[in-house]
Amino acid sequence: xxxxxxxxxxxxxxxxxxxxxxxxxxxxxxxxxxxxxxxxxxxxxxxxxxxxxxxxxxxxxxxxxxxxxxxxxxxxxxxxxxxxxxxxxxxxxxxxxxxxxxxxxxxxxxxxxxxxxxxxxxxxxxxx
Numbered sequence: 001x002x003x004x005x006x007x008x009x010x011x012x013x014x015x016x017x018x019x020x021x022x023x024x025x026x027x028x029x030x031x032x033x034x035x036x037x038x039x040x041x042x043x044x045x046x047x048x049x050x051x052x053x054x055x056x057x058x059x060x061x062x063x064x065x066x067x068x069x070x071x072x073x074x075x076x077x078x079x080x081x082x083x084x085x086x087x088x089x090x091x092x093x094x095x096x097x098x099x100x101x102x103x104x105x106x107x108x109x110x111x112x113x114x115x116x117x118x119x120x121x122x123x124x125x126x127x128x
């Protein structure tokens with residue numbers, strides 16, 4: 001596998017989301033991490049807000065349908081399409097999603113810097 005260290009970090013990121021493990025997430029996220037949504041409305045969840053939401057983001061199912069990984073030096077892009085069944089702050093967040101993660105390697109460690117998520121059928125993200 002040409003990007004085995006990056007692939008390992010991608011798997012770790014998914015694991016910490018599903019485990020709602022704030023402590024481990026802290027080690028995967030870049031210091032300037034943000035979740036950016038543009039559809040159905042423009043919202044940015046900075047690192048602290050994302051970490052605060054994580055305990056209330058219950059993933060019941062995540063089925064990866066497609067993933068493309070490209071790295072160039074210390075930057076990588078991970079493009080994914082998957083089906084999710086989740087509950088966020090008590091509201092359903094189900095449907096097909098296109099997720100783009102931008103990773104940066106600093107000091108030899110890959111950390112996710114920005115995540116862009118487009119729900120193709122899930123509707124609005126519940127407010128905190």
